[in-house]
Amino acid sequence: MKNIFPMIKLTIVTLVLFAGIYPLAVFGIAQFAPNHGKGETIVLNDKTIGYRRIGQEFNQSNYFWGRPSAVNYNAAGSAGSNKAPSNPEYLALIQKRIDTFLIAHPYLKKSEIPSDMVTASGSGLDPDISFQGAKIQIKRIAAVRKIDESKIQKLVSEHIEKSVFGPEKVNVLELNLALNKLQ
Structure with missing residues (x-):
């Protein structure tokens, strides 16, 4: 039980970071590329x-x-x-x-x-x-x-x-x- 809550927190943090913030950052940077990253x-x-x-x-x-x-x-x-x-x-x-x-x-x-x-x-x-x-x-x-x-x-x-x-x-x-x- 002691290790389950930190693992759940880590899972949530990595999901937010790698499934939310990182893709949005890459998309934002791509907007400055020719043809807006397309x-x-x-x-x-x-x-x-x-x-x-x-x-x-x-x-x-x-x-x-x-x-x-x-x-x-x-x-x-x-x-x-x-x-x-x-x-x-x-x-x-x-x-x-x-x-x-x-x-x-x-x-x-x-x-x-x-x-x-x-x-x-x-x-x-x-x-x-x-x-x-x-x-x-x-x-x-x-x-x-x-x-x-x-x-x-x-x-x-x-x-x-x-x-x-x-x-x-x-x-x-x-x-x-x-x-x-x-x-």
């Missing part, structure tokens, strides 16, 4: 078509492809595959992705495919690809859209995001929107 939306013709930091599936040959997703680009279920690199199912999936990529890009060798084009990110929602991942797709897109490769190369170069902590990357949704404007 994410960086991309709007086209007064219609929200996506979010800058959430990947989308592009599998048409006239668009740049993003990273594969372990969660089918479902932001409600962000996760990786959790399979070890030595897992036979995982290796078969990667090989299938490589084969698919090589069919669409017959001018490439397997060794020229950047890993981000065949492996999902930890969240399964990565909106960016490496500069190399974008660069190797230029030839395919130029052929399908009947646009000079140098124009698409310039477009990719204009969309490179440099980072102090990581490699150069390109946001796939923004690049594909710019590609549509190019034509």
